[in-house]
Amino acid sequence: MIKHLSFLPARSPVRVRAVLAAGAALGLSTVMTFALFTDDGHVESTFSTGTVNLTFDSNQQGALAAPYALTSLAIANGKIGSTTISPLTVHNAGSLAFNYSTTTTSTGSAALSSALLVSIVSLGSSGTCDATTSFTGSLSTGSGLNAASIPARSLAAGASEVLCFKVTLPTTGSDATDNALQAATTTAKFAFAAVQS
Numbered sequence: 001m002i003k004h005l006s007f008l009p010a011r012s013p014v015r016v017r018a019v020l021a022a023g024a025a026l027g028l029s030t031v032m033t034f035a036l037f038t039d040d041g042h043v044e045s046t047f048s049t050g051t052v053n054l055t056f057d058s059n060q061q062g063a064l065a066a067p068y069a070l071t072s073l074a075i076a077n078g079k080i081g082s083t084t085i086s087p088l089t090v091h092n093a094g095s096l097a098f099n100y101s102t103t104t105t106s107t108g109s110a111a112l113s114s115a116l117l118v119s120i121v122s123l124g125s126s127g128t129c130d131a132t133t134s135f136t137g138s139l140s141t142g143s144g145l146n147a148a149s150i151p152a153r154s155l156a157a158g159a160s161e162v163l164c165f166k167v168t169l170p171t172t173g174s175d176a177t178d179n180a181l182q183a184a185t186t187t188a189k190f191a192f193a194a195v196q197s
Contacts, residue, residue, distance in 0.1 A: 050157075053094035054194040067189055073165050080178050083168045087129035090163060090192065092155040098194040102150040104142075105191065109184035112169075116186070118148035119166040129164035139163070145188050154197055 055061055062068035073086035092098060102120075106113040119138040123129060139150045145167075155161055172178050 050096040050196075051094035052096055052098050052194050052196050053092070054098070054100060054192055055091045055093045056192075057089050057091075059091070059093065062192070070165075070190075073167060075167065075169070078169055080169060080171050080181075083166065085130055085133065085164065085166045087123070087127075088163045088165060089160050090155065091160040092157055092194075095157050097154065097156045097197045099152040099154050099197045100192055100194040101152045102148075102193075103191050104146055104148040104188055106145050106186045106188045108186035109181075110186075112181050112184040113145040113186040113188070115169060115172060115181055116145045117143050117168045117170060118145055119168075120148070120150060121164050122153070123162040123164055125160055125162065127162055127164070129162065133164050133166075135164075135166055145186065148188075148190070152195075155194075 056068045056070075060068040070086060070088060073084055073088075075082050075084050090100065104118070118140050119135040120140040121133065121135050121138055123133075127133075139153075140148045141151065142148050150163075153161065169181070172181075
């Protein structure tokens with residue numbers, strides 16, 4: 001049998017370097033195998049909410065604790081046959097379209113509140129609200145002050161609608177009942193509620 005002869009000692013520095021060089025070459029080959037073209041991408045989305053903001057006339061908020069005073073609709077020192085007419089602009093100052101509706105409550109004389117007749121019409125985005133205004137097709141579904149209400153109406157963001165109010169104190173048909181309304185006072189609160197649409 002012929003034995004393999006090595007002229008280098010088993011622990012020869014030359015032999016060790018040769019082994020290390022072979023390992024490094026093998027490692028480099030392994031790394032190069034995974035050097036591939038790559039790419040990546042990222043997607044971002046931002047989420048925000050809009051606003052529902054109903055205002056009156058010149059951007060009046062009309063909070064429950066501090067209602068907007070529509071003094072132009074008031075009757076002072078009234079009598080049978082007194083009538084008052086006033087516009088009210090409803091504005092959507094928010095960023096979302098909404099539906100709004102109206103209900104009415106009153107404090108003070110219940111007899112006067114029941115006797116007052118309320119009519120409300122829409123003039124669209126603008127119009128004249130005075131004695132020449134036709135109240136045919138009134139939006140208000142009730143006659144007495146407490147019964148006055150408007151069913152849901154839509155209003156786009158940034159849009160306005162002019163409502164024309166007419167309040168009248170007609171005769172009750174009886175002098176005694178009419179006379180009972182003297183020196184009476186009632187205060188109406190028209191509550192507007194807006195809901196996103």
